[in-house]
Amino acid sequence: MQIQLKRIYDPVDQHDGHRVLIDGMWPRGVAKKDAHIDDWYRDIAPSKDLLKWFGHDRDRWEGFYDAYRKELREGDSTLPQTLREHAQKEGLTLLYAAKDEECNNAVVLRDFLKHTR
Numbered sequence: 001m002q003i004q005l006k007r008i009y010d011p012v013d014q015h016d017g018h019r020v021l022i023d024g025m026w027p028r029g030v031a032k033k034d035a036h037i038d039d040w041y042r043d044i045a046p047s048k049d050l051l052k053w054f055g056h057d058r059d060r061w062e063g064f065y066d067a068y069r070k071e072l073r074e075g076d077s078t079l080p081q082t083l084r085e086h087a088q089k090e091g092l093t094l095l096y097a098a099k100d101e102e103c104n105n106a107v108v109l110r111d112f113l114k115h116t117r
Contacts, residue, residue: 018039020095056099058100061103083113
């Protein structure tokens with residue numbers, strides 16, 4: 001299963017495979033026609049309350065990681081399976097807007113997809 005993470009602002013690459021935006025809101029400064037996304041799964045994004053609590057504060061990373069995994073487990077079970085299928089067939093790029101490339105929802109979702117069935 002090939003899953004890579006990329007900021008929506010990064011250039012498109014021929015090896016991106018299926019490109020999916022996983023944020024709940026459209027990223028600032030990106031025109032939809034220029035985004036080169038295959039899907040936008042708003043429903044797989046962390047809840048607004050969780051994002052507000054996290055605030056991209058690295059001191060809250062572990063709590064965010066655990067809480068978002070719980071939301072993923074309790075949410076729509078078809079979306080993770082659909083993403084896994086894309087990852088296995090053509091590769092998957094999870095697109096996100098956060099500036100922090102190490103502590104963001106894409107990291108949690110990638111780990112969830114790889115280690116949970």
